[in-house]
Amino acid sequence: MPRPEPTPPSPYPMPFTRVETVTLSLMEARLRVLLVRRAAAPFAETWALPGGVLRIDRDASLEAAARRVLRERLAVDAGDLQQMETVGGAQRDPRAPWTLSVVYRALVPAGSLVPVPGKRVREVAWFDVDHELPSRPLAFDHGPLIARAVARLRADVARLELPLGALAPTFTLGELQAWCEQLLGRNLDKSSFRRRLAERDLVEALPGERREGPFRPAQVYRAREATPHD
Amino acid sequence: MPRPEPTPPSPYPMPFTRVETVTLSLMEARLRVLLVRRAAAPFAETWALPGGVLRIDRDASLEAAARRVLRERLAVDAGDLQQMETVGGAQRDPRAPWTLSVVYRALVPAGSLVPVPGKRVREVAWFDVDHELPSRPLAFDHGPLIARAVARLRADVARLELPLGALAPTFTLGELQAWCEQLLGRNLDKSSFRRRLAERDLVEALPGERREGPFRPAQVYRAREATPHD
């Protein structure tokens, strides 16, 4: 009796369902977002977020769909992937009568990704979130989506809820602090920063040291996994 | 050339797309969630969140869809409505090969809603989130969805990001404090509470006063709209 495709549970048409990724990285001391220039209408030649159609035959979950989009279109494994919001409406995309987009924020380490144009993409580039984006028109409603993802990232870092997956697997505390300072756009106090890290058990020291120049080598740390509370 | 129904923009099947609402209210000093008892399979006779199918012909946006669901199924206007998260997967609902649910949190003032069973619903009732829910099996993956919505509400109130739409339009500070105390499950200090409210310009005094018993009447307040910053 059951058919290979189950009976649709409702007679109503379903929305065109997509996943968009706000891919951020800290490059050359600037927070940048990865955008693709569209090859075809609508919004041909306009910069847009990389995204893709949800494939219910291939994606086990929404997060898996976001990972697939990043892998297929950008050949990158997102270190930190977080769902931001979901938007939907009739006017969002002229290709469909109603379009729903689940928006994910992806953070990748600097240099982990060489942007290469793929299908339906003319060009791929990183844009300075603070200095290049505001003056640039973006496709669809992608401008506000980026703004909200950036604001949330900065709020997270200010609270020291650090998306540590976006860093190299090991790092020194100086590197971590510089990373936070560049994101927030202001300097942090070294002593306070380290005490707050210690209180929260966010990082743990590793045996090794690292030498960067003609001065004292730094302790190497890594992100601490789930807090064991032992 | 264009047909009434635009051409589907992709050949891929789209997910069964729904909106679920975690409707919370403070009743008899307890935080309660509104659940419906399902009349039909799957999960017949089991309690579930009220939800409905996204209707792209009638819903202008996802939030509008959530408002429609609340209006149609519960005859209530949500004072405060906030998107929580979106979940999706193949195993979530046996009726469809892949189901996506956008979850909203709705807060309604106590007594603003007389629960009446509707179509496909055998019964409607409020459940104490802390004492009744944990021992009760829920349909689908609705248990964790409620838990996350409740946790976020409590975190919001602890930070004094108050969903003031969930209260009566005017209130005294004593009522507001009692409301927060019942949500958080602990007592707050009156002086600190009022100073924090004042610093944030969350409320403003109205001309009237209110008498509740044989003692000093209280100043009446209302929620302050967008901060004018004048």
Place this chain on the structure above:
DNA sequence: TCAAAAGTGTTGCTTGTACACCCATGT
């Protein structure tokens, strides 16, 4: 005059910041 709740001031703790100071290392 008393009870009950409104409303306010004062003290002290907790948390984060600012700043100063040693430590280790290669040139």
Place this chain on the structure above:
DNA sequence: ACATGGGTGTACAAGCAACACTTTTGA
């Protein structure tokens, strides 16, 4: 030795909680 960044201790300020206190009302 010294410049440079790693690492640590101490003093100060802001924000919040605990507590005490005064005020206003009807009974």
